[in-house]
Amino acid sequence: xxxxxxxxxxxxxxxxxxxxxxxxxxxxxxxxxxxxxxxxxxxxxxxxxxxxxxxxxxxxxxxxxxxxxxxxxxxxxxxxxxxxxxxxxxxxxxxxxxxxxxxxxxxxxxxxxxxxxxxxxxxxxxxxxxxxxxxxxxxxxxxxxxxxxxxxxxxxxxxxxxxxxxxxxxxxxxxxxxxxxxxxxxxxxxxxxxxxxxxxxxxxxxxxxxxxxxxxxxxxxxxxxxxxxxxxxxxxxxxxxxxxxxxxxxxxxxxxxxxxxxxxxxxxxxxxxxxxxxxxxxxxxxxxxxxxxxxxxxxxxxxxxxxxxxxxxxxxxxxxxxxxxxxxxxxxxxxxxxxxxxxxxxxxxxxxxxxxxxxxxxxxxxxxxxxxxxxxxxxxxxxxxxxxxxxxxxxxxxxxxxxxxxxxxxxxxxxxxxxxxxxxxxxxxxxxxxxxxxxxxxxxxxxxxxxxxxxxxxxxxxxxxxxxxxxxxxxxxxxxxx
Amino acid sequence: xxxxxxxxxxxxxxxxxxxxxxxxxxxxxxxxxxxxxxxxxxxxxxxxxxxxxxxxxxxxxxxxxxxxxxxxxxxxxxxxxxxxxxxxxxxxxxxxxxxxxxxxxxxxxxxxxxxxxxxxxxxxxxxxxxxxxxxxxxxxxxxxxxxxxxxxxxxxxxxxxxxxxxxxxxxxxxxxxxxxxxxxxxxxxxxxxxxxxxxxxxxxxxxxxxxxxxxxxxxxxxxxxxxxxxxxxxxxxxxxxxxxxxxxxxxxxxxxxxxxxxxxxxxxxxxxxxxxxxxxxxxxxxxxxxxxxxxxxxxxxxxxxxxxxxxxxxxxxxxxxxxxxxxxxxxxxxxxxxxxxxxxxxxxxxxxxxxxxxxxxxxxxxx
Ligand SMILES: Cc1cc2nc3c(=O)[nH]c(=O)nc-3n(C[C@H](O)[C@H](O)[C@H](O)COP(=O)(O)OP(=O)(O)OC[C@H]3O[C@@H](n4cnc5c(N)ncnc54)[C@H](O)[C@@H]3O)c2cc1C
Numbered sequence: 141x142x143x144x145x146x147x148x149x150x151x152x153x154x155x156x157x158x159x160x161x162x163x164x165x166x167x168x169x170x171x172x173x174x175x176x177x178x179x180x181x182x183x184x185x186x187x188x189x190x191x192x193x194x195x196x197x198x199x200x201x202x203x204x205x206x207x208x209x210x211x212x213x214x215x216x217x218x219x220x221x222x223x224x225x226x227x228x229x230x231x232x233x234x235x236x237x238x239x240x241x242x243x244x245x246x247x248x249x250x251x252x253x254x255x256x257x258x259x260x261x262x263x264x265x266x267x268x269x270x271x272x273x274x275x276x277x278x279x280x281x282x283x284x285x286x287x288x289x290x291x292x293x294x295x296x297x298x299x300x301x302x303x304x305x306x307x308x309x310x311x312x313x314x315x316x317x318x319x320x321x322x323x324x325x326x327x328x329x330x331x332x333x334x335x336x337x338x339x340x341x342x343x344x345x346x347x348x349x350x351x352x353x354x355x356x357x358x359x360x361x362x363x364x365x366x367x368x369x370x371x372x373x374x375x376x377x378x379x380x381x382x383x384x385x386x387x388x389x390x391x392x393x394x395x396x397x398x399x400x401x402x403x404x405x406x407x408x409x410x411x412x413x414x415x416x417x418x419x420x421x422x423x424x425x426x427x428x429x430x431x432x433x434x435x436x437x438x439x440x441x442x443x444x445x446x447x448x449x450x451x452x453x454x455x456x457x458x459x460x461x462x463x464x465x466x467x468x469x470x471x472x473x474x475x476x477x478x479x480x481x482x483x484x485x486x487x488x489x490x491x492x493x494x495x496x497x498x499x500x501x502x503x504x505x506x507x508x509x510x511x512x513x514x515x516x517x518x519x520x521x522x523x524x525x526x527x528x529x530x531x532x533x534x535x536x537x538x539x540x541x542x543x544x545x546x547x548x549x550x551x552x553x554x555x556x557x558x559x560x561x562x563x564x565x566x567x568x569x570x571x572x573x574x575x576x577x578x579x580x581x582x583x584x585x586x587x588x589x590x591x592x593x594x595x596x597x598x599x600x601x602x603x604x605x606x607x608x609x610x611x612x613x614x615x616x617x618x619x620x621x622x
Numbered sequence: 623x624x625x626x627x628x629x630x631x632x633x634x635x636x637x638x639x640x641x642x643x644x645x646x647x648x649x650x651x652x653x654x655x656x657x658x659x660x661x662x663x664x665x666x667x668x669x670x671x672x673x674x675x676x677x678x679x680x681x682x683x684x685x686x687x688x689x690x691x692x693x694x695x696x697x698x699x700x701x702x703x704x705x706x707x708x709x710x711x712x713x714x715x716x717x718x719x720x721x722x723x724x725x726x727x728x729x730x731x732x733x734x735x736x737x738x739x740x741x742x743x744x745x746x747x748x749x750x751x752x753x754x755x756x757x758x759x760x761x762x763x764x765x766x767x768x769x770x771x772x773x774x775x776x777x778x779x780x781x782x783x784x785x786x787x788x789x790x791x792x793x794x795x796x797x798x799x800x801x802x803x804x805x806x807x808x809x810x811x812x813x814x815x816x817x818x819x820x821x822x823x824x825x826x827x828x829x830x831x832x833x834x835x836x837x838x839x840x841x842x843x844x845x846x847x848x849x850x851x852x853x854x855x856x857x858x859x860x861x862x863x864x865x866x867x868x869x870x871x872x873x874x875x876x877x878x879x880x881x882x883x884x885x886x887x888x889x890x891x892x893x894x895x896x897x898x899x900x901x902x903x904x905x906x907x908x909x910x911x912x913x914x915x916x917x918x919x920x921x922x923x924x925x926x927x928x929x930x931x932x933x934x935x936x937x938x939x940x941x942x943x944x945x946x947x948x949x950x951x952x953x954x955x956x957x958x959x960x961x962x963x964x965x966x967x968x969x970x971x972x973x974x975x976x977x978x979x980x981x982x983x984x985x986x987x988x989x
Contacts, residue, residue, distance in 0.1 A: 254815040254904045277821070299764045310762065312771065313739045328965040333902040335731065335925045338947030338960045339988065340780075340970050341738055344771025348764050365821045388673030394696060394792035432823075436850040443847075491760040494674040523761035524674070563762035571765070578765055579755075586754045586977070587767040593972035605766065 146236035192233035209325035222291030228568025262293035281308035299348030301564035376455035383424035402521035414478030417471030490554030491563035525563035636751025644778035646720030681719025702728030725775030743787035749978025895953030901946035
């Protein structure tokens, strides 16, 4: 993975830049000591590290605007950061950047149950948004597995999803409005408590733009009344094909579960060894969860079980109480941790049409053999968002490169069958150079034209999302202008 | 102009030397100067996989054709796009491209999201004649910027859609409607907030100050499996036990009454301008009063107000500054879309300039 050469002029002006920043925000909100900036050298894609020129931790929209104005005037790139849990390197600094962290901006601004929204500063963590409204019977639907740590800022930038998005959608479907600061320091309100913002769908554009269009400082999020209850069932099958067919049949039957999670044999084995959830040893396992009142749950589960039985499951397990429900979810929730115990792993995130599931799983198995690296699959089956986990040994020479090559091949396979490179983690640096496999030059040009409008100097998170070669002329124009 | 292929469409736009008025079925009241470009030649469902909840169609495909295909598999477009013909007094057959370009969403929007929330992918030709694709046909996709959302609701001003890809959902087994009679607008908005804030999954919340029988009617819809619908209807009716409540459980009649909310049937065949106001629900009754309208309909729990006013009324002036925006749907005396604050207007102009540098697509409509 390559990052562009840092801008020597910016590096040489570090002292002036830091001094200017200290003039506009409190002293303790600017970090320039090299020991301390190291804390921000990477996100959750830890294979890549680079300490930034300086770190700023503003406390308000106005402070963010002041910082951006300085950086804009001085031609300094800015990398926004929430909690740094990106798996795509979205928050990876460059040596010549000011890293702008919103961690201090975690105020709860307003909760409004009549209009069913909550307004927060974006440094607030995902889980604490639900936490703020839970006692009153509400929740915020997008629930990435990283929800304890990740910030709303990063969720918006990555358009993050979660286990329950089959029913509730991803971040973009639950975002009503933002306060955003453009690179030149302009503060703007987009959307609000009302359902549809007017004009072009700028909100839709900003959500998922990976911190390249503006720094989002506040967000109005849709909250929903909590369902009366939820209950999972677990089913085991002796082939991926059959499990895949069962998923399609459930969906076709008109039930819309909140979650359909899929684990294959390598994943089942690893999680069993780690979490001992009592999963059956079989080729494929589904966890299907439905919501509602007890009677409604019974009604939906009866239908789901009837469909499952038609596919000759090797195991069908209903949760009779909260404890059993917890055990059904235990293995799935520990899957990533389990993998981390046995190996280093790289988590992919491609999406495929659900109908291609059996073929893609078979091909991944074959590729895994060709590369000599194990791959375990655990993913959101209802929406085709796969998470192949490639296991490798970071201490072994060449293993990371091999793993990246296999990852790239798997993602190309996803594109080939009509899917995409990333379903919820984002492009960042990780999939940047694969964008040409999914998009024609004109497609990329149209996207980059949007960045030209929001950030003409290409100073915000510039080396991400687009292949370096494709964005080269724009980034170097920015350098020349400066 | 009536291209038969995307390549032809691209050629026509590239060689156009003046403004083009993009037309699907011509049912949504867009009449601008310029050569009419009809999308009807780009027609047909290209892919429909019920088990993946995905449908891809060329932009000029009649909506009726899509709805029929979905119906055959027990599925539907969950965002419930309205049919503008009755309200606008137009004829013609609505197309899926028109639905997307105008981000047309009906009563269920309050529960499941707008048209844009169901959009998975687009192909379009921009103002220079370049073919662009974005998104795809899968349900979760964050690969690159979301131009799918940008194109949805851009009214053909950033590009002419050639193909759209949508998430579809199963049709529920049955539905029921809780009807509360005699509430004032303010009481109705509070009742709807209470229902929408309950766990009983209300999929429609509308208030007609003058219902079919002349009295005010507040309507709450539930949909799903029979047992669940009966249970939720009962629970909801219980929430309003002290009011004049009735449950309608004949699905045909429930469907009919929501079609008439969706299409604002009460305004059909009337004179005057029609406005559509998007607002914070709890402010709806106050805003409704300020409008001094000849007739009002509240949908989305109050988040959407339809207002009929005498021709030429400047409704925005009556409303003053509020959290939301007003669109002139029928009538010509005022700008169709709410003027934007300067910083946002600058972005809109910038996008327009990039996507359609010559300003030839539906000139004068947006941005
Ligand atoms: C164990 C684990 C499990 C995960 N599970 C899921 C999952 O289930 N679903 C899922 O979708 N993701 C998941 N992720 C990925 C990650 O948590 C999400 O992408 C998350 O949204 C990132 O949030 P963050 O606050 O940590 O953002 P960061 O990592 O700090 O930044 C992410 C991106 O957002 C940009 N950004 C940050 N703040 C702002 C701002 N204020 N304005 C504009 N741009 C900004 C950054 O520049 C960067 O591009 C997981 C990660 C881990 C480590």
